[in-house]
Amino acid sequence: AQKVTQAQTEISVVEKEDVTLDCVYETRDTTYYLFWYKQPPSGELVFLIRRNSFDEQNEISGRYSWNFQKSTSSFNFTITASQVVDSAVYFCALSAANAGGTSYGKLTFGQGTILTVHP
Amino acid sequence: DVKVTQSSRYLVKRTGEKVFLECVQDMDHENMFWYRQDPGLGLRLIYFSYDVKMKEKGDIPEGYSVSREKKERFSLILESASTNQTSMYLCASRQTEDTQYFGPGTRLTVL
Numbered sequence: 001a002q003k004v005t006q007a008q009t010e011i012s013v014v015e016k017e018d019v020t021l022d023c024v025y026e027t028r029d030t031t032y033y034l035f036w037y038k039q040p041p042s043g044e045l046v047f048l049i050r051r052n053s054f055d056e057q058n059e060i061s062g063r064y065s066w067n068f069q070k071s072t073s074s075f076n077f078t079i080t081a082s083q084v085v086d087s088a089v090y091f092c093a094l095s096a097a098n099a100g101g102t103s104y105g106k107l108t109f110g111q112g113t114i115l116t117v118h119p
Numbered sequence: 120d121v122k123v124t125q126s127s128r129y130l131v132k133r134t135g136e137k138v139f140l141e142c143v144q145d146m147d148h149e150n151m152f153w154y155r156q157d158p159g160l161g162l163r164l165i166y167f168s169y170d171v172k173m174k175e176k177g178d179i180p181e182g183y184s185v186s187r188e189k190k191e192r193f194s195l196i197l198e199s200a201s202t203n204q205t206s207m208y209l210c211a212s213r214q215t216e217d218t219q220y221f222g223p224g225t226r227l228t229v230l
Contacts, residue, residue, distance in 0.1 A: 009159075035218070043128075045209065045221035091161060105150050105169075106177065107219060109161035 002027045004094050006110035013082055014118050021077040021113050023092030029053075031097040034068065034075045035107065039089040051075065053097075082117045089114050122146070123212055123222035131228045138197040140225050142210030149214060151193035153177075153185065156207040156224070168193055200229045 003026040013019045025034065036048040049059060051068050059066045063080045079086055093107040126141035142151065150169050154162040154177075164177030166185040174185050182204060186194045193212075197204055207226050211219040 004161075006161075037221075043207070043224040043226075045211075047218050047220065050218050093162075105152070105213060105219070106164055106167065107152075107154075107162070109154075109163070111159055111161045 002029075002032075002094050002096065002108040004092050004108050004110035006090075006092055006113050008113045009111070010114045010116070012116045012118065015084060016081050017117075018078060018080050019082050019115065019117075021079075021090050021092075021115065023075045023077065023110060025073050025075065025092070025094050027094060027096065029096040033095045033097060035093040035095070036066065036075075036077050037091045037093065039091065039112070041088070045091070048077075079115075082115075084117050084119055087115060087117045123210060123220055125208075125210055125222040125225050127225050128223060129226050129228075131230065132197075132200050133230050134201060136197075136200050136229075138200050138227070138229075140195040140197075140208055140210075140227070142193045142195070142212075142222055143191055144193075144212040144220075145191065146212065146214070146220075147190065148212040148217075148220075149190070150212060150219075151187065152211040152213075152219060153183075153193065153195045154209045154211065155179070156209055162209060165195065200227075202229050205229045 005024045032053045034051045037045045065078045067076045089112045091112045092110045122145045152167040153165045156162045168174045168187040184196045209224045210222040213219045
């Protein structure tokens with residue numbers, strides 16, 4: 001069985017602070033995909049990143065960066081110089097794949113972290 | 120841009136009613152999914168469909184059924200709504216191998 005844990009239920013920061021959202025996962029599959037989604041107050045989940053289990057390189061996209069560490073089964077998300085518009089619920093998710101890397105498509109989500117950025 | 124739409128943003132129904140939640144995607148995606156979102160539980164998969172007329176149970180299918188008669192449309196059916204089905208329902212679609220894209224959600228209240 002797969003499991004995704006986001007231990008931080010709520011985080012509150014002041015604008016321009018850096019913030020890291022933690023994600024720890026469990027899976028028996030050797031091939032899998034990890035995702036981060038953002039859910040702003042409007043409710044629609046917005047895709048942020050997908051990472052293959054064979055690719056442990058960290059990724060940076062503007063103020064966003066992701067740290068994937070297979071040894072600790074973690075896929076953490078850092079927002080640098082946070083802004084009020086970053087306020088949202090953030091979800092980490094996991095999808096199993098077969099040996100050829102084909103994703104089965106079923107996502108297992110963490111509980112979500114509510115991020116509030118104050119002006 | 121991928122567009123996934125859901126028939127209603129808010130819905131109020133009474134216990135025992137049959138409820139239809141509709142989801143339409145305009146990108147010719149093969150796979151479609153229904154999730155429910157509850158506080159503290161994240162999103163949980165109810166049903167999914169890999170292709171037209173195909174369906175598979177997710178993690179919490181009890182009390183729900185689905186229909187996929189056309190590729191672009193995936194319906195979630197609550198045969199006899201109950202108060203514990205009050206929740207946010209999210210539809211998603213993807214082309215095989217691609218990322219799932221989500222609709223805006225339907226907040227269902229069952230009284």
